[in-house]
Amino acid sequence: xxxxxxxxxxxxxxxxxxxxxxxxxxxxxxxxxxxxxxxxxxxxxxxxxxxxxxxxxxxxxxxxxxxxxxxxxxxxxxxxxxxxxxxxxxxxxxxxxxxxxxxxxxxxxxxxxxxxxxxxxxxxxxxxxxxxxxxxxxxxxxxxxxxxxxxxxxxxxxxxxxxxxxxxxxxxxxxxxxxxxxxxxxxxxxxxxxxxxxxxxxxx
Numbered sequence: 001x002x003x004x005x006x007x008x009x010x011x012x013x014x015x016x017x018x019x020x021x022x023x024x025x026x027x028x029x030x031x032x033x034x035x036x037x038x039x040x041x042x043x044x045x046x047x048x049x050x051x052x053x054x055x056x057x058x059x060x061x062x063x064x065x066x067x068x069x070x071x072x073x074x075x076x077x078x079x080x081x082x083x084x085x086x087x088x089x090x091x092x093x094x095x096x097x098x099x100x101x102x103x104x105x106x107x108x109x110x111x112x113x114x115x116x117x118x119x120x121x122x123x124x125x126x127x128x129x130x131x132x133x134x135x136x137x138x139x140x141x142x143x144x145x146x147x148x149x150x151x152x153x154x155x156x157x158x159x160x161x162x163x164x165x166x167x168x169x170x171x172x173x174x175x176x177x178x179x180x181x182x183x184x185x186x187x188x189x190x191x192x193x194x195x196x197x198x199x200x201x202x203x204x
Contacts, residue, residue, distance in 0.1 A: 044095070
């Protein structure tokens, strides 16, 4: 997400009247999600946008490097693994579901691919992210998410973000650095869809 990830608003705080939280790290990078928008169902896309680490202790952006793994290489490996999910769903004549993306995202957080096999680049990068998050949490008494981040809640956070003007600009920009040529237009179309639906999620 360029150099702006840690400054973006985390709607998981905003929609329940809590203080803002920077997004931190998207376990499934926005650029990767944007590369496959046509192949993921809407709930899956929203969940991927909403699944983030929360604020990290050190500055974080697309140039970040953890344990010798660059953010670019992390994205590249995650995109390769995501494509396997997409290809499997296509063979079955359907889109990737939210449940599949949830499982994939949770595995990535633990350094694993979709089927649970460890992958060095994913494990090393996300171990660094988790360590930075832990340092942030240890730095103050009132830090961390103030709500129970269930999968439904994470999905609604993603929808809220997609309908927000600032995050829309960030997610569309992330499409520009994705490897799939249609990612920019796909991301913009998805954002436009939720621009009209934001009010639906206001009562959370």
